Amino acid sequence: MKWEISDKAMESSFVQEVEKRSEQNVSSCYQCGKCSAGCPICQDMDFSPNQILRLIQMGLKDEILASSSIWMCASCQTCTTRCPLKIDLAKIMDALRIISHMQDHQKKFKPKSFVKDLAGRTYDSLLKTLDMDVTSNLKVFAKVFLESIRQYGRLSEVGLILNYNINSGFLFSNVKNCPAFLSRGKLKIKPADLKRIDKVRRIFEKLAELEKEEL
Amino acid sequence: MKYAYFPGCSLHATAEEYARSSVAVCEKLGIELEEIEDWLCCGATPAHITNHLASIALPIASCAWAEKQKLDVLTCCAACSSRLKLANQEVKEDPELRAKVNKIIEEDYKGNIEVHHILEVLSKKVGFENLREQIVKPLNGLKVACYYGCLLTRLPEPLRLDNLEDPMVMDDLATAMGAEAVDWPYKTECCGASLAVIQEQTVLRLANDILTIAEDSGAECILVACPLCQSNLDLMQSGVNKKYNKNFNIPVFYFTQLLGLAMGIDREKLALSKLIVNPFPLLAEKGFIEKEAYL
Numbered sequence: 302m303k304w305e306i307s308d309k310a311m312e313s314s315f316v317q318e319v320e321k322r323s324e325q326n327v328s329s330c331y332q333c334g335k336c337s338a339g340c341p342i343c344q345d346m347d348f349s350p351n352q353i354l355r356l357i358q359m360g361l362k363d364e365i366l367a368s369s370s371i372w373m374c375a376s377c378q379t380c381t382t383r384c385p386l387k388i389d390l391a392k393i394m395d396a397l398r399i400i401s402h403m404q405d406h407q408k409k410f411k412p413k414s415f416v417k418d419l420a421g422r423t424y425d426s427l428l429k430t431l432d433m434d435v436t437s438n439l440k441v442f443a444k445v446f447l448e449s450i451r452q453y454g455r456l457s458e459v460g461l462i463l464n465y466n467i468n469s470g471f472l473f474s475n476v477k478n479c480p481a482f483l484s485r486g487k488l489k490i491k492p493a494d495l496k497r498i499d500k501v502r503r504i505f506e507k508l509a510e511l512e513k514e515e516l
Numbered sequence: 517m518k519y520a521y522f523p524g525c526s527l528h529a530t531a532e533e534y535a536r537s538s539v540a541v542c543e544k545l546g547i548e549l550e551e552i553e554d555w556l557c558c559g560a561t562p563a564h565i566t567n568h569l570a571s572i573a574l575p576i577a578s579c580a581w582a583e584k585q586k587l588d589v590l591t592c593c594a595a596c597s598s599r600l601k602l603a604n605q606e607v608k609e610d611p612e613l614r615a616k617v618n619k620i621i622e623e624d625y626k627g628n629i630e631v632h633h634i635l636e637v638l639s640k641k642v643g644f645e646n647l648r649e650q651i652v653k654p655l656n657g658l659k660v661a662c663y664y665g666c667l668l669t670r671l672p673e674p675l676r677l678d679n680l681e682d683p684m685v686m687d688d689l690a691t692a693m694g695a696e697a698v699d700w701p702y703k704t705e706c707c708g709a710s711l712a713v714i715q716e717q718t719v720l721r722l723a724n725d726i727l728t729i730a731e732d733s734g735a736e737c738i739l740v741a742c743p744l745c746q747s748n749l750d751l752m753q754s755g756v757n758k759k760y761n762k763n764f765n766i767p768v769f770y771f772t773q774l775l776g777l778a779m780g781i782d783r784e785k786l787a788l789s790k791l792i793v794n795p796f797p798l799l800a801e802k803g804f805i806e807k808e809a810y811l
Contacts, residue, residue: 375710508620
């Protein structure tokens with residue numbers, strides 16, 4: 302892989318934005334690798350956590366935002382608690398995801414939907430395509446999760462899975478778990494019914510307005 | 517002792533047994549719980565990875581109700597408690613943020629209350645010495661692996677529950693119940709949380725590691741205090757067996773279920789039959805329940 306490194310990129314507004322949003326000093330990292338050693342997801346990431354930090358130091362914004370690592374991070378905070386320099390890497394991951402999310406907003410990004418694509422595809426080929434698109438799926442997940450809170454004030458687990466499956470195109474994901482849940486009466490089909498759902502909607506309206514102002 | 521109770525979304529659905537057993541344990545201990553009216557989802561990971569303000573505003577909307585009742589908040593879910601505590605800490609320290617959040621949630625939250633995880637209430641407010649007096653059916657001879665997962669222990673000071681790398685609070689509680697808490701190195705490893713929905717392979721790998729080390733350490737069952745940990749070790753166990761050619765049959769209890777059993781609480785209230793891996797053969801073998809009870 303070939304990267305172009307320049308002083309300009311290293312002093313770019315991207316580095317400053319990450320530092321501002323995360324309230325962390327990214328240049329203090331000396332690449333000991335302890336974050337990656339303890340990261341439970343590291344082996345499934347395209348860049349390890351310490352590599353992500355190095356990429357930030359070099360200002361390689363596009364490479365980072367295209368990476369699945371920032372979305373694969375499970376926010377377990379092992380890196381944060383073990384960093385010898387007390388860099389809160391989990392917070393940096395949050396900052397990167399928020400920056401990516403804002404960029405999607407600007408580009409009016411819509412997560413890919415494979416539903417329209419279903420005709421003529423074998424299930425296996427569909428799975429393969431979807432596997433490669435983990436970033437998009439993780440974004441879809443966050444989106445449908447928050448939409449459930451906006452609608453009902455709480456998460457409807459059944460609604461989340463249904464919505465996720467439809468929007469990601471992964472129609473049958475998690476379906477195999479249904480019998481076990483159903484037989485134990487764990488699936489609640491009916492969403493929450495809050496007395497003052499209007500207030501929740503207003504909270505989300507205001508959050509959306511503030512987000513727009515930031516763009 | 518009275519708390520504003522924040523159940524969280526999981527405890528109202530897939531983790532109903534955690535809610536029922538926690539409420540039963542509190543009732544028996546004389547801890548009064550008043551459920552927060554119209555509590556909102558804490559926002560969980562999807563909020564803090566896309567919108568920082570949302571990750572603060574949602575938890576504080578629930579805390580504001582508790583403050584009006586002059587009650588501290590009690591949560592059982594490790595993930596909710598982590599989000600609520602962090603949000604509460606942030607608005608306490610940052611008046612500007614607090615004002616902004618109050619405007620969004622149409623409240624006047626001042627930050628005068630605290631958020632507690634149920635383990636904290638049991639260890640610090642009730643105290644294990646007092647709790648021990650309530651144990652009428654000690655779980656003698658049961659070997660348990662106490663699994664804390666990530667979110668329960670990784671909060672910054674002063675919100676931290678226990679030692680970061682080697683927490684003992686659940687182990688001490690298990691000992692107080694009469695059980696034997698095995699010493700094992702994976703108690704704070706992450707289970708992959710909600711990646712189970714999107715990247716099942718990752719979670720199966722992590723669950724396999726955790727279950728393997730627990731079994732190798734001599735544990736007969738696992739104790740948890742988080743709905744995501746529970747589901748990833750219990751529901752996913754059959755998937756782990758299939759993928760890694762294993763034969764795990766390890767019950768994964770919410771710690772309140774076993775505590776309730778040891779306190780002699782009516783078994784119905786502990787909703788043991790909601791667990792995916794059948795816990796009754798183990799409980800009967802150890803003599804904690806009658807064999808006829810589940811046949």
